[in-house]
Amino acid sequence: MHAFMPTRLLCCLATVLLLQACGSSDDVDGGTNGGGEVFVDQACDAPAAASATSYSFTSPVPQDVDPSVDPLPTTEIFLTVMLPERCEGEVFPLVLQTHGYGGSRRTELAADGALYPEHAGLTSIDEMTQALAYHNYVVVSWDQRGHGESQPRNGGGYARLNSPDMETVDARALLDWLYDRAEEFHLWRQDDTGIAKDLKVGTLGYSYGGAAQLPLAALDRRIDTIVPIATWNNLLYSLAAGGALKQSWIQLLCLFAVVPSDGAVVGTINTPAVNTMCNSAAVRQPLSFNVRTYDDLIERIGRDLASPHPVTEDEFIGLFDQGMGYFRRQQATGEPWGHGESEAKLRPVPALFLQGNRDGLFNLTEAYVNWRYFREAGGDTRLISMESGHLSPFAQQVDGPANCGGVQGVYAILAWYDHYLKGFDSEEFETLPDLCISVQSSVNAPAGPEIGVALDEMPFGSLSGVGSLPVQEDQVTVDIPMGAGRPTFVSLATIPEDDYVLAGVPTVGRITVSPGMGATHEAIALIGVGLQRNGKLYLIDDQVTGLLEAEHSTNRWLDEGDPVMLPGLGEVLQAGDEIGLLFFEQQTQYSVLLSLTSLTTTVPGGLISYLAALPFPHPLADVLVPVVNVLTNPNPYHAELEDVRIPVFKPGVYANSQWRLPPDG
Template identity: 25%
Template sequence: MLLRATAASGIAATGVGMGTRPAAAIELECVRSGEFFTEEGAFTARDVTIESFDGTAIAGTVYEPDAAGPHPAVLTTHGWGMNRAFLRCTAAMYADNGYVVLAYDSRGYGDSGGEVQVNGPKEVSDAQALIDWLADHDAVIADGDDPRIGMDGGSYGGGIQLLTAARDDRVDAIVPRIAWNDLVASGAPNGAIKSGWLTMLVGLGTVSSRLTGDVGESIDSDLQGWYAEAMANNAMPEAVIDYFAERSPTRYLEDLEAPALVISGWTDTLFPPSEAVANYREIDDSGVESRLVMYGGGHNADELDVDDDQHEYVNRAALDWMDRHVRGAETDVVPEVSLWDEQSDTWRTFDAVDESVDRETVSLSALDGATSTVRHSSFRPDETATYELDADEVRIRGAPELSLTIEAHDAPLICFASLHHVEGRSDGEQIDDQVTGFRLEETGTHRLELDLEPLLRELPRGDALELRIEASDPFYLDEHGSATVQNDESTLTLPIAEGSL
């Protein structure tokens, strides 16, 4: 069986569309892209075209086990700007393990018709139409119009699972990978637009949607106008907030009934760890069985360096999850929370995110006096507020909290808080490449309560943890100006799992 299907279901894989092809041909392609199979299993892949609810043609590839059926099914689609060819290794993994898999081009991408609507109501209805098709497919186990089905996919293909399963209770289990919880919060945290990611995604989405160049017939034309407005004002337009809110699972998760295996990456800077933790917690709080797995990749170049151990753990978890909740087998599943520890090169498992965690609060005035200056200017040197805490064999696990009183002298001003691991005389490593942005819309004093990104980090004796607050970041459009942090009214609270400060 294939266990090293890309952890994000197609982030790093490449390929072209396929006609009817035996498992051996797909195996060769997966080996070339760094994937592997065992000798077990046999299946065949063939292309299909399925008419959606509104007559739009949705292109797919069906992977069917050669063994006699019927079989349980898996529905999967790709990441933003991609197509179903990127899913061949993940689809083959499931087919090799006895599942009928329907991998499809999302509306407006690849060979599918229609206009890209950013996983809006039309994309959800497309997924429901494909579930209908699988229910009528002889090779799939079904009770009338209710097939035995799970969903798996990454990024754009992760978001559609949460949205579809919340609307359609025929979905028996989901495995959303590197997906979002709140598209507004992940795209513009605390009002600070991720302009670098926004530019990349709008450009990629427009160009890759059938490569026609005819924006009006490929991707929602409103996105281009909203993008121009957002970049001009360095702020998210109200219409975009409404549009993205409608596409945010957090609005609908109370209706979700499908058990969810939430998978995400520590170094994901588009949909950061907080988005995965929010999905996991909201699903768990509603009484639906859920698990959280955090590995060492995500929307980041680090995805290309994710090792075999992580891939195998993640994909074995996905297969076991489907076997238990879709096939109905008595399988073991991963612990409640599985966290990849990069420093020790191993998995750590817990019964809860905050298991055996104490919270310790430090006043910023104890670290850098009464006030600190933050500045970004074309005419004067930039200034960063820096706070260094000496460590004593401490392990941090969870989301630090920054309670901040800051006076903006210029507005608007965008500031950024980040944590760094300082070893000896080094400048410090920005932990997991994560930063928390916040926009100060007006001059004057602001009181902010900020949740920084969750992390897992051990600080040996002699090392230090450094908090930095600055007014520029490479992935954001900077605003020029300065602000003063009132350190005596500001604190940093850390989730301490082992040791003390």
């Protein structure tokens, strides 16, 4: 555990410490403050107190591009500037932060600079946002269009799922606005880089706020580093990886696609196409349980009577396929991104990714694909998996911290900023691995000991070499009968001794799904990686992939020449454990939630958290009932899998791997 000591106090200990810890012309990476003076923390007799002040500015892009909302030609964006304690003329790096879907900006400073790695992961990130000013960063937290105060009723816009032509342009306009006020806000300008209106700036945010950083980094050279947390590579993969819809997650997302009441900052005002999806396949639609597949959804939203208006598949894909999957795919084929860039090639951007093993919406494989793309570009790229993220109360998931064993998320982020925005290093940065996979036990997760494994590369499929346990099966065939009450387990390996882990991305060369006896609709295979211990079955990291009746040899929305990638996992193993595949007839993440105002739910509102890590607003929390059996009952199917590979190895013995335990571990 770290004892909090503000950077300013350290800097006042002695002049030599000021030069070493707070920056000098020798140890600061790039840029001046515009007047020729390199960034230096200063000390003075009467510094101004830390403060948080709200503002708004006008983004030059329209509220929306959908004519049905009669958009205004510009968009008002609301923000809060959090300033550190400061002396006259003192300048600081900028951290630009934004919120999760359905959330809003941070508007108040913390009481001090204390960080809380033991708190639930996304909560600890919000706490960090409010504490960073005490570590000598200017923090700007902003409401994206359609969120918080940046709503149409205030001149704000309609959310377009982080469109590079809308939300990203808003962010770039915000950087321009801040540069023009750099002296007022004590911002460190970089006028010697050849980049217009350049600032020393890093980004921060999770979920929707994590996704906002990726196209911004690709399209704006002012971004010096990014920290995307619990976010997506491709929303189409997130919601329909194998053609089957994650219905419960769509229900939860659409609960926030509502018009907030006056003064409310909970909820999202979306562009009409997203509202059409929610009106067709979510809690607003009593027949939503019939929308089981991607094709069902496209057919439903394209109907003449779809409300607010019919949506074509091209329009739908244009909204949901705007992430790094699209950027990587275009770059690989030599095609432009189409957003005014001079070259459709990702530049080397230092990127620290954090992603949850048990995140049911954006799994670890999505982070791996993002990490791989930024790594290919040549930037310093790290990935930390954690026990937090988008966790479903209906699957009885409990949130955990943003840590990977001894790698504590908030301290890793602070060390990352100190290195890339201030130019000095800490022990946390020097020991931060390229990759850390949390391998906490799935049994009663996240209550067990925090355990992580550090590696240089992501373990992918079955492994070979000293310290590995090859787990590969040429063919697996199962028949899941109608009304199966328990999952079917197919054992692939028995663990010979303690201290092995299952960590990395399992792969399957080919999966063929066909209807079983008595099927009345298209079959959906629901597949996870399982652990059998002492006669009990456990679903590792709560991860299940739905694959529609068809032949699958790659992930449709993550197709980069890989085999079918199952969600990345981390699990510490014991002697005698059997690991293998679990096949479900039905599963909570692929089931419908119905809003039933006349019934009392069995799910307490206090257990439900939405994507901005805040409680669901009442009365919504009191009217949700999970209807597990509606989606897939009956759902008999036959599945044939070829070339199944699962990564298992012994840390400290397998090449370039080591345990990362907490200090008291």
